[in-house]
Amino acid sequence: MRPVEAMLEILRAEGVTTVFGNPGTSELPFTDALSVAGDIDYVLGAHEGSVVAMADGYARATGRTAFVSLHIAAGLANGLVGLLNASRSRTPMVVTAGQQDRRHLACDPMLSGDLIGLASAAVKQTFDVQHAHDLPLMLTRAFAAARRAPAGPVFLSIPMDLLTEDVDVEVPGRSTLAPQGPATELAAAAGLLAAAERPALVAGDAVGRDGAVAELTALAEALGAVTYHQPMNDNLDFPTSHPLYGGMLGATHAAIRETLAAHDTVLIVGTHAFMAHHYTPGSPIPETTTVLQLDADAAELGRNFGVRLGLHGALRPSLAALAEQLAGRVPRAAERTAAAGRRAAAGWAATDRAALAAYGPGPLDPLAAAHAVAAGLPEDAVVVEEAITTGLRLRQVLRQDRPGSYLHTVGGGLGHGIGAAVGRRMGDDSRPVVAVLGDGCAMFGLQGLWAAGHYRVPVTFVVMNNGEYRTLKETLDTWDSRSTRGGRYLGLDLAFGPDSGRHRLDFRAAAEFFGIEAVRVSHPAELTEIVAKSASATAPLLVDVPITGHTPPR
Template identity: 75%
Template structure:
């Protein structure tokens, strides 16, 4: 079997049913082999940023690694933002780029470069493949590493002449790996939880990623513990409609410490170091609190804060075993659930009242009113892909997130991810409607992804919250220095001259578009679009900084 045929054979065996890419000369041996094979479709993007984002969304939707083909050094560089996002969000990707022909690499030919060095900082592991007989083994290893906790993208540099070789190679069989079982020392963990007077749980994205939401709900109910989502969570890790849900933790150590101040025991599950954004002094956890931590990655245990007990094991298996050990040991659980439910209902009523009050009047819409209008239009099985930054915070407050995988975000922070991720989400799960809620700045970074949506007729509704500014940066500056003293002094943070018209951008790419004129109009548009069979862009003028 030729090296390039071995690649295709392994892709089929690893469950890869499409390749995401943007080709160039050094990838021609691979793309030509795809054409000859005919059974693995190639999803084309016109820029590598949206290409990697599409693969990210697809891998999350299908719960298996996605495969990406980038073009040499320049294409890899264009895709680095997406790879950084995938690394932070623990998305399993296998990424390749074609290297120039090795026979003239010493002459420093055009487009060549240190591909492995370029990729190293953005991915979990790299391979510089130099021998045809090594390629099948290293590709198998890449798929295994991409899925092994902590999951993430793995990169291989493939010289174009290596793929063209006529040298026969052997393909190793796919190894079957048993999932992680329950952690050890669970008697101690159960005793710690049972002894708590004010238990709290932090649900990290590992819970949603590993499909352990139901198991976490059962444990929280058994203990009567309030549950906080980790800061800027990527997915649904606990139902936001559940009485024990206490909201999302803020993205600063001081804010986290304040939110958890009343707890005497905190159980942290599947989260990476709390993902703080802005620096604030002090530790993330209040003094005197006892800490239990569970993760599939042993390196996370006690990594940035001391723990009383660190548990390494499968999340669902461990939570199920702990719930069994706690049965009947926490008689106060029912009272705690009732008390937390009253607080949960009051918080929800307050935010919904504010959203309704903000919904009067025509465009530009208040951001909370716009978020509420989106939430009101979504069917129960919808998937929301969110990259709207400040409006996204408000959206999280009004969405009813009950079904796993119904919310997709990235904690990576690299802008331009949302359009491609929404396309990949719909390709990976075609039976669920997908609505992408995007900021105007975020949309500009990934606008080329609309071309792929149009080319493949992917039925995604792209909702652009258009405030004509980088609002999150203004809010950050104002947190350091009050807005009244700044007197509108913001350098490079305004996009309103000229005001961007995203309906024209959509038209350029061949996508239908409409501008929302009121909250009711926005709800009406979305209610119709989620049952359509093609892409739609909705430009939503919202109020700016004020």
């Protein structure tokens, strides 16, 4: 079969039913073949950043490798932020870009460039396809690499003339690989955990990705171990309403160390290097704490700190075996669980009181706004969060038990949320999707609203609108508390105009431009009511939520 026909045959064999893309001349052979084939959908995005974000959300919803088609060097460059996010979040994705016709590449034609050089820093592997007979093999290898632990995006550069060659190429047979088995030395790990006086678990994002939430929960209950989410978790890796849930670890070594100091033994499961954000000196591990680590990726074991025992194996069977070995072996498990439950209930009650005390007319207090969203969420809703400061408050009030209910990216590249929410709903239309976005984040990914409007994807977009980059103001105040700048911040305001009448961006106008209905709320009760209606949404809706901004220290 011809090269482009072989390409489509491999996509079918890999379970690809949807291609996310933004085409140009160098992709026309591929999109033309897709239009004739008719059995693979093409989802158009108005910007490559949104295209990759949609594919990211889709892959997480379906559990399958997403396929992306970008346009040559410029399109690939636009998509790099999404690829960096997908790499950090371990999202399996095969990304292609059409290169210029090889017959005039030496002349440096318009739009051509070093596609492999551009992509290399953002993906786990690259393939520079130069011969038609190599395309099927390289594409098959790319899918295998994308899903192999640690999963992530893989890139192929494909010259446009190669796809149209009238040559016969062979499609390699698809391999079936045995799944990774449980780790060895589990009995030794169980002994260390059973002997602990104050055990704790850290749930990394691989727990949610690998479908191991139930097994980790069973292990926590067998031990009576408080369980923390990794810093800035981008999955639901442990039920946040569980009495043993201890919250999310802070994103600095100092904050992690302070929390873990209360525990003599900690098992860290499926997390990448603790993902610290701001620098603080010292190790994240207290000197008196014994650390065990379990990961499907051997490179993570002992990577940034010493571990008493590193366990390499698949998370689900390893955690299930540990839970089975420890069942009934820890007499204090029930007592520990009850004590943790009392502490958790007191913390939840205090947070609820603080949030309710802040309820009032707009602009809304950020904690009150987050609480109102959480209060209105349908039971089976998926939250896509890219709200930075308000997102931290949302994490405090969310009570979610069902795996797959939370989506974030630890990559940190802004503009992910809108596209990811669209892709998440496209990949699974059985659950309502509510995207909670900061206004700055929404500005980075605004083109994603085009796809939401065009395909009528029923996502409720909640934009927390404070007219500023609040997280940077808070960080600056922390670093420079003795500053004499008098509350002035350079380049950190989105609102504009004279101080007496600053213009806050009106996201209703943006929604209207993309053909999406929009409302603005003025009280938390309104927000709760609107979010609750997402359960029966049949079209996208944008909710503009004016919230209070940062107050400089005096």
